[in-house]
Amino acid sequence: MKEIITRRQFLGKMAAASVALGSWPLNTHNSNAAAAISSNRIILNPFDYRGVKLGPSRWQKQYASARDFYLSVSNDDILHGFRLAAGLNTPGKPLGGWANRNSSVIFGQWLQAMARTSQANNDTELRDKAIYLVDEWAKTLGADGDPRMRHYPWEKLVGGLSDMHQYAGHYGTPELMEKIVDWGIKNLDRTRTPAANKPWELHSGVPLEWYTLSENLYRAFQLTGKAKYKEFGDVWRYDAYWNKFAETASPTDANGVHAYSHCNSFSGAAMAYLIEGESRLLQIMKNFFDFLQNTQCYATGGYGPAERYVINDGALGESLESRLDSFEAPCCTWAAFKLAKYLMAFTGESRYGDWIERLLYNGIGATLPIVENGKHFYYANYHLGAGLKIYSRSNYTCCSGTYFQNVAEYQNLIYFKDDSALYVNLYLPSEVTWETAGQTVKLTQETDYPEAETIKLHLETAQPVNFTLKLRIPGWSEGVSFKVNGNLVNVKVTPGQWASIRRDWQKGDRIEMTIPLRFRRVPIDRWHPDRVAIVRGPAVYAQQIVHKHLVSIPPDNDALNEWMVATNDPAVFRYAGQEQSSQRDDFMPFYRFAEMQSYRMYFDPSLRNVLW
Secondary structure: OOOOOHHHHHHHHHHHHHHOOOOOOOOOHHHHHHHHHHHOOOEEOOOOOOOEOOOOHHHHHHHHHHHHHHHOOOOEEEEEEEEHHHHOOOOOOEEEEOOOOOOOHHHHHHHHHHHHHHHHHHHHHHHHHHHHHHHHHHEEEEEEEEOOHHHHHHHHHHHHHHHHHHHHOOOOOOOOOOOHHHHHHHHHHOOOEOOOOHHHOOOEEEEHHHHHHHHHHHHHHHHHOHHHHHHHHHOOOOOHHHHHHOOOOOOOOOOOHHHEEEEEEEEHHHHHHHHHHHHHHHHHHHHHHHHHHHEEEEOOOOHHHEEEOOOOOOOHHHHHOOOOOEEEEHHHHHHHHHHHHHHHHHHHOHHHHHHHHHHHHOOOOHOOOOOOOEEOEEOOOOOOOOOOOEOHHHOOHHHHHHHHHHHHHHOOEEEOOOEHHHEEEEOOOOOEEEEEOOOOEEEEEEEHHHHHHHHEEEHHHHHHHHEEEEEEEOOOOOOEEEEEOEEEOOOOOOOOOOOEEEEEEEEEEEEEEEOOOOOOEOOOOOOOOOOOEEEOEEEEEEEEEEOOOOOOOOHHHHHHHEEEEOOOOOOOOOEEEOOOHHHOOEEHHHHHHHOOEEEEEEOOOHHHHHHO
């Protein structure tokens, strides 16, 4: 007789399996799946949307605003196009924009974000909405499993259904996922033309972004243990591009292709490594990461002017003169969050957290909120003369899906763990509950970082417990120091690595971490050493330019820090000699700029020659 369990019991079993096996939980009843994954490939585990809460901050407000928006979107509008194509009754209306025909371009992304958010916050409203959407969408599925989707939305649907099973406890999702994958195995076009920089229409390959399909198919294999998911995932491996990074972080032929999707493809390499354990794949991922950091990234951590990788010959610096579409912010942040999280998990190295931090504050955290009828942010603009934050001309594009996925990910990026240590990756107001050595430990983090230098952490535990607290030391930092219960402690501090404090922790122990925040000049590339952004800590600063007031930036970091003058607002600075009438020419973090508020992010002594 088939066992009948409640949703609460099902979620409890899923949580127990996840805690036991880490951030990539398996179906523990399937020996083949369990044997396929070696736990020694995972050094650090995120908390997998459990045990972490956001505290009051602009980042928590951004998350809450997004959650409320997506909850408010009409279910009938989301389902309208699916129902229409299936010949069913169609209450509601089309969402419009990219989702005018149907919402397939974002449907799987929304399911994934809803599932993860509902798990992270025990959000029953959002979970119930997601379950309703899946159940109603299932009624539109063709008898042969045809979801009426091509590769691009189909891949996202596989990811969304995987997460509805893993995090939202939806009973019927595995069957639905099997139906659409069986259909895909028989019907999806396997042309698989690699991307190329010429002609233009090949920038994302043919079919569109086919090389991103492997990650979620490998995840489906993880969850079910069914070999067909792994076998179909193998079809979409992107070795032709991945192999460019097998032996170098500076390939000569990796440019000209679509930035977001090619970064996203390396999450497929990550899952292949997790399943197969081939060390070559891990080295490829590490080299690709270094390729981005060394040749493709702006000071913000963003990448991809005109959604392309550029030749490493000064093209990135030149893009500031001609492009307004500097960085596809929500989508590219999402791909970067995943890549950096995989690399942190596989290597245990803190340096990957620096990129997460930069994009939290300057990428997704600096975007405009999604509002009204799906009006949302797409491109960040770093143009040399002046920039503006504006909304996309189209509603409900891909970036409306990744926006939701990004903010749902915040809680999964702050803390990591291993068997004997708790790792603090991001310095955000938050709390985490962790089990170690038979004890429950709760750590609360209070801070106004990156607008203030101090991070305060407070520990609660019923009994004394010995473990190591590890804190990420940013690669750009100098002079980081620690106090425990008000007393300075001698801690080895190396920028770009973890600082470790091991002791018998007591209830009420307090840790105070100070990260000095100094301004520094960050050149765009080595061909333009004087074309610089101004950065304080992890936050890129921009100048308000209401009056088109052009200033010369001091030539070195020491002079820059003398030139910047604090105001009553800890995040806002004036500059030495600034006229009172030019008070709106102040400097402040890029994330503080609102819609249509003009700014200048990059400075160059030749700026007048560029503008006039």
